Amino acid sequence: MSRRYFLTNLLAVCVSAILLWGNLVPAAQAMGGKLPTINQPAPTFTLPTNTGAGKVALSDYAGKWLVLYFYPKDFTSGCTLEARKFQQDLPKYQQHQTEIVGVSADSIDSHAEFCDSEGLKFPLLADTDGQVSKAYGSWMGIYSMRHSFIIDPQGILRATFTDVNPIAHSREVLTELDRLQAAKT
Template sequence: MNKRSFLTNLIAICAIAMFGWSNFAPGAHAMGGKLPTLNQSAPTFTLPTNTGSGTVSLADYAGKWVVLYFYPKDFTSGCTLEARRFQQDIAQYQQRQTEIVGVSADSIDSHAKFCDSEGLKFPLLADTNGAVSKAYGSWLGIFSMRHSFIIDPKGVLRATFTDVNPTAHSKEVLTELDRLQTAKV
């Protein structure tokens, strides 16, 4: 690859990471693969984390609600904003017995630096080969797409978000959590 095509690809990746794939290709959620089916068991996973505990599995959250969110890249503007909003609202998630878990293709070291830089108090998981992102229909070749999922205490997928606006997403997720928890699904 020559320097010009490398730079062109890098600019495209940065733009997608910052603004989301759906801003460049309507209906792009389908490009990430098949989304898991609502009201069915969520795809299981075990991935390395930056928290020092080694790995995190979906099974670790049995009995709790989980917001599993996929994002393209640590330290990009949209991903940073989305993470900050989740952190800003973390007490509201805790009141709802809900854990936040972020996933991207970045390394554990990158996640650790990102958490330190942004003061994030929730785990970020390193899906470096995209296997879990693929299982959730959220993989775009070299990075995770901006998708989020709500998983109930029994491990059942209850909500999917594919058209994510990083600025308002945390509030949108909280609203849906309230609806689901009130409905006692």
């Protein structure tokens, strides 16, 4: 096979993939479903975790603030950056008496490797069938969408983030957490 033939075919495949992706994105976003309503009880969940603790449920966080963040895939650049930022800011979340929990469709083994690789000290939950992601309007066919939610100590959803920039997201969540906690006092 000639180099020119190979490059032409590679270009055709790339263009086809881009066109296909452009058609799939709106459909995939529609699969995400309806986001849960602010100031209403957060959808409940129970999922396996990488920590060896078996399963983790929303009820485990009763009496605590919770940042529940959904992300597409372990070890990808944006997801790694987002997780690193949450880990970097973990002491600030702890000062706010707030727990962080990540959710994706990856397996608990993948999550364990990702946490070990990145030094993450918060749990990642395996939503392998997407049921919890769907309940939070955060499902894109085979991946969780990059969405985050702040849930108060009574289990009420207080904030939703759908336009997430992995670089600035943790700061954005902390700012909203400050505002919400100040309003509660």
